[in-house]
Amino acid sequence: MSTPTETRTPAERTAEATASGYRPGRTLPVRVELVRQLKRRRTLIMGAILAVLPFVLVVAFAIGGDPGGRNDRTTLMDTATASGANFAAVNLFVSAGFLLVIPVALFCGDTVASEASWSSLRYLLAAPVPRARLLWSKLVVGLGLSLAAMVLLPVVALAVGTAAYGWGPLRIPTGGALDAGTAAQRLLVVVAYVFVSQLVTAALAFWLSTRTDAPLGAVGGAVGLTIVGNVLDAVTALGHWRDFLPAHWQFAWADAVQPRPEWSGMIQGSALSITYALVLFALAFRGFARKDVVS
Template sequence: MRVSTLPPVGSAPGYRARNTLPLRVEAVRQLKRRRTLITAAVLAALPFVLIAAFAIGGDPERGRGRITLIDTATASGLNFATACLFVSAGFVLVVPVALFAGDTVASEANWSSLRYLLAAPVPRARLLLSKLVVALVFSAAAMVLLPLVALVAGSVAYGWGDLILPTGGSLPAGTAAARIALVVGYLFVGQLVTAGLAFWLSTVTDAPLGAVGGAVGLTIVGNVLDAVTALGDWRELLPAHWQFAWINALQPELERGAMIKGAAVSVAFALVLFALAFRHFRNKDVVS
């Protein structure tokens, strides 16, 4: 039996859906966006702002009550990198993730260029998958950029040495660097919920600010609900409840339990939100 090599009925000769909109094309388009460059500049500048703040205000005072990661920020470059993660994990890192995931589809719809992409023709599922993958890659790059710049700048300003733990003791530099890499990975997994919210909203609205702002707003709502102790154990179902579980990685003995639970909750929420985005975009009217 001879297998036909002709293209499907209604498609042009040589057309292959899998060859449309390569990831490198979408990545280059997003890389050239002004918001990408501004986001990278802000994240790279944050460690230097903190170094300047410590230089003006003096080293953090220790010995007054409970010692935190901020109190040991100037002990070494590794300590400074962890301090930067501590102050930025709750909000600063949320914004670039929401921006990259929330702006990607809504901006195309707002510019009326989405209909031309689909008329190329690019299958809807492939278009959305390309944008999602690139948004996640850019989000991961943003989350790596901050601690990487902080580590380099902190090592120059405060020297390279062991990670001094707020609870007492220290971690060798090599072990501490691996732990920080684990922390960054956990933070990225935790931010998948924000990415899912932003990406889903990006397929629902044609207003990029609405998608980005909505994702940031809902993330803040999650943080507020986690602070309501009356909810009891129900708070463990909130991704926000586990956002600082990575601090358990900065112990002499690595504790994975809370991080595993937090990662499971975040991935579960993210998968549902990504599925909603694909389901909605499949039937979305991009012409009107």
């Protein structure tokens, strides 16, 4: 005759062995992880750097004079002082290639590796926080902070530029202008595209963060490989092979600030970035699920 214990299913016996009130989905809430990351010094320093950059450019233009009229070709930089919208666009232009890569790599690459370097990762998992849940919370916060960094820069730049140069239309270097309302909408599109284009860097940094216990290695590796991509994109001998480099499409957003926007480049760049990012995120979750965590 079977005893009551023998007739229970494995799931029922596991549920009985689990602590009362334990819910895997409620461990390490995103809001808790967000507060932890916001309090870190590197988050505050990075935010301060991005907020100060527009002020630095205003001072530079004040000292150096009008940036336009120095050659026969008019560029976006030459229109920086035309209006607040132009100033915000210039801030994005000078930052998208490198400066905005750093907060993305920092927020996504430092997140897991830092726990390992502090020897707190194994204690989080022993809490117990499921591995997938831990990665998910850290990834959401890392991407959220990256997006916040990309929004912070143009918002501050728009406010500073408007105060310094006035609220007006976005002057286009190739001719024509966009009214202030349309320009603000296009800048939102630009920020969204820059964020999507940086998903490759975020995914690369996050994957490296699950593979190493050294935060600097994950962050530096992501930044370094992004720089390598930029260098390869400059090698014109590669021809159409450059189309497979995310760096090749990083300035496709310039097509959005035209009287008649062209979306094909942004669509190709977004598709390439999302594809690479999904592969790297999948590798991060798969590898971490099988990793022997001793830190």
